[in-house]
Amino acid sequence: xxxxxxxxxxxxxxxxxxxxxxxxxxxxxxxxxxxxxxxxxxxxxxxxxxxxxxxxxxxxxxxxxxxxxxxxxxxxxxxxxxxxxxxxxxxxxxxxxxxxxxxxxxxxxxxx
Amino acid sequence: xxxxxxxxxxxxxxxxxxxxxxxxxxxxxxxxxxxxxxxxxxxxxxxxxxxxxxxxxxxxxxxxxxxxxxxxxxxxxxxxxxxxxxxxxxxxxxxxxxxxxxxxxxxxxxxxxx
Numbered sequence: 001x002x003x004x005x006x007x008x009x010x011x012x013x014x015x016x017x018x019x020x021x022x023x024x025x026x027x028x029x030x031x032x033x034x035x036x037x038x039x040x041x042x043x044x045x046x047x048x049x050x051x052x053x054x055x056x057x058x059x060x061x062x063x064x065x066x067x068x069x070x071x072x073x074x075x076x077x078x079x080x081x082x083x084x085x086x087x088x089x090x091x092x093x094x095x096x097x098x099x100x101x102x103x104x105x106x107x108x109x110x111x112x
Numbered sequence: 113x114x115x116x117x118x119x120x121x122x123x124x125x126x127x128x129x130x131x132x133x134x135x136x137x138x139x140x141x142x143x144x145x146x147x148x149x150x151x152x153x154x155x156x157x158x159x160x161x162x163x164x165x166x167x168x169x170x171x172x173x174x175x176x177x178x179x180x181x182x183x184x185x186x187x188x189x190x191x192x193x194x195x196x197x198x199x200x201x202x203x204x205x206x207x208x209x210x211x212x213x214x215x216x217x218x219x220x221x222x223x224x225x226x
Contacts, residue, residue, distance in 0.1 A: 032213045036155075043203050043217035044155060089155060093213060099145065099157040099168060100215055 002027055004092050006103030013110050020078040021106045023090035026071065030092035033065065034100070035075045038087045047088075048075070080110045113137070116218035124224045128193050133221045135204030137188040138156050144178065145205040145215065146189045155203070161187065194225045 005024045013019045023033075032051055034053040035043035049066040050057045050073065057064045077084055090103040117136045125131050137144065146158040159169040161179050176198075177191045191198055204218045 034214070036217075039220075041220075041222050043205075046214055046216065049214070093215075099160055099170075100147075100155075101157070102155045104154045 001102050003095060003106065004079070004101050004103040004105060006090050008106060009104070010107040012049075013077075013080045013108065015035070015080065015082060015110055015112050017080050017110075019074045019075075019080045019084065021088055021090070022072065023074065023107070024072045025035070025092050025104050027092070027094065027101075029094040032063070032093040033073050034067075034091050034093065035062075036089045036091060036102075038105075039088065044089060074107055077108075079110075082110045082112060084108060085110050115192060116204050116206055116216060118202075118218035118221050120221060121219065122224070124226065125194055127225055131191050131194055131223060133189045133191075133202050133204075133223070135189075135218060136185065137187065137204075137206050142205045143167075144181075144187050145207075147203045147205060147217070148200045149203065150200045151219075152170045156187075158202075191223075194223075196225050197225055199225045 007022050034049035037045045037047045042105045048059050048062045048064055050066050052068045055066050061078045066073045085108055087105045087107050089105045091098050091100045119134045119186055121132055142163050147155050148158055149155045157170050159173045159179055160167045176192045180189050200217045201220045201222050203220045205215045208214045208216055
């Protein structure tokens with residue numbers, strides 16, 4: 001019940017295209033859903049996050065869509081750039097000061 | 113973004129040896145975390161540490177692991193007798209945000225057990 005399922009495992013998108021990564025969860029106690037971006041050899045960096053009281057959050061080219069009834073959320077990267085090539089992890093968090101449960105990661109490659 | 117500095121960036125050790133990984137948070141917060149990431153896999157929670165005590169730990173965090181904040185600043189993860197399967201990237205993290213919901217990770221320590 002603590003799992004967060006993420007798909008796809010890898011994704012290749014052309015420059016300028018839309019990258020979409022999906023996650024699903026079971027635990028209804030989760031109340032905060034961040035996305036992290038990780039470059040090789042670096043720590044995960046917080047990209048964008050959402051709480052379940054809103055269905056969408058947009059920051060620049062990055063948008064989270066959240067479907068509370070389906071217990072699913074997704075990351076959309078508009079106008080994908082080669083610099084976006086990285087591994088993306090969704091995660092979920094229950095309450096304050098508690099651990100994050102990460103998805104299995106999506107390796108995104110944006111080609112020219 | 114609140115900084116978390118980790119040392120060393122790389123550590124190579126022989127199986128059975130003890131290692132100590134260090135984390136230096138910049139500001140004075142009480143909640144800290146250790147996570148690990150085996151190469152190519154997801155980030156996994158190890159332990160959370162609040163006000164100088166363990167508040168939660170995962171099944172990975174067995175008796176070989178311990179955490180301390182010995183001088184009130186540095187936050188350490190000790191692996192008493194390393195195994196080959198301990199080879200991973202270890203990340204320290206601290207919380208921020210109004211409800212302490214945002215987690216900021218250090219750049220990690222790559223541990224290689226030979």
